[in-house]
Amino acid sequence: MPLKNQDQEQNRSRINRRVFLKTMGVGTMSVCLEQHLARASNTIKSGREVPAGKKIPIDLIVNQNKHHLLVEARWSLLFVLRDKLGLTGSKQGCGRGECGACTVLINSIPRYACLTLAVEAQGMQIETVEGLMDGEDLGPVQQAFLDEDAFQCGYCTPGQVVAAEGLLRKVEDPDAETLRLSMSGNLCRCGAYVHIEKAVKKAAQTRSGR
Ligand code: FES
Ligand code: FES
Structure with a gap:
């Protein structure tokens, strides 16, 4: 085989192996997670085994x-x-x-x-x-998200609102680092993070009557 073709062949096999290993890594993690959940779900708190589908x-x-x-x-x-x-x-x-x-x-x-x-x-x-509604009205966190324009498509917003509510129940006036850390488990594919942060701060003020 000519030298150039040999190099191309080696590169192709390296790429394929890398892609394959990456794919396998993700796939294996998913399978492990699914197996773990399946095992956990078949044993309820009492330790009693529950047949699948029952x-x-x-x-x-x-x-x-x-x-x-x-x-x-x-x-x-x-x-x-x-x-x-x-x-x-x-x-x-x-x-x-x-x-x-x-x-x-x-x-x-x-x-x-x-x-x-x-x-x-x-x-x-x-x-x-x-x-988290306040009767027929929006709750303080929901209202703050609306006031601060803290969403675009809105898909992540319910999760963000709930996470913010959880944070503010624990920490009345979170500093910026605490706020970002506490909200870090909620991703926003629209990237509305700056407005989300403002909304959480505003909700903290509303809740504490400041
Ligand atoms: S749907 Fe539960 S963390 Fe993404
Ligand atoms: S507003 Fe679109 S994902 Fe957060």
């Missing part, structure tokens, strides 16, 4: 309302909220704990609903963006 009764408290549901052990909280309870405010983005679009509060702590099994959330206080 539905089990659970009670979920969502936005202060109690719901009695039959769920499969593998169902995520996000699936149950959206598809069984019709609470579509929480969004499905990545579905694997990377974007934060599905963020809900569980006992006032922001959690990814896509990575939380519905059976895990039994007996806990679950709050979605719908539960």
Whole structure:
């Protein structure tokens, strides 16, 4: 084979191997995550094994309302909220704990609903963006996002609002570093971060009556 063709052939095989290894790396991580969730979901808190596909009764408290549901052990909280309870405010983005679009509060702590099994959330206080309304009016965080123009397409906004609510319940007046760190689990593909930061600061002021 001519020298030039040999070089091209070697380059092609290096690229293919690199692409292959990268692909395998991501693929393997996804498979491990899925296997872990599947294993976790088949064993409910009591340690009892639940056959795949069998539905089990659970009670979920969502936005202060109690719901009695039959769920499969593998169902995520996000699936149950959206598809069984019709609470579509929480969004499905990545579905694997990377974007934060599905963020809900569980006992006032922001959690990814896509990575939380519905059976895990039994007996806990679950709050979605719908539960952060102030009666018929927007809640302070929602209003601040509107006032500060803190969204473009709006897909990440419910998760951002919920994450901000969780932060402000814990820290009344967060400094810039705390704010950015606490909101860092919520990505915005439109890049509205500057306005989101302003909105969280404004919501902190409103909540504390400043
Ligand atoms: S959908 Fe849950 S983190 Fe992206
Ligand atoms: S406003 Fe579009 S993803 Fe955040």
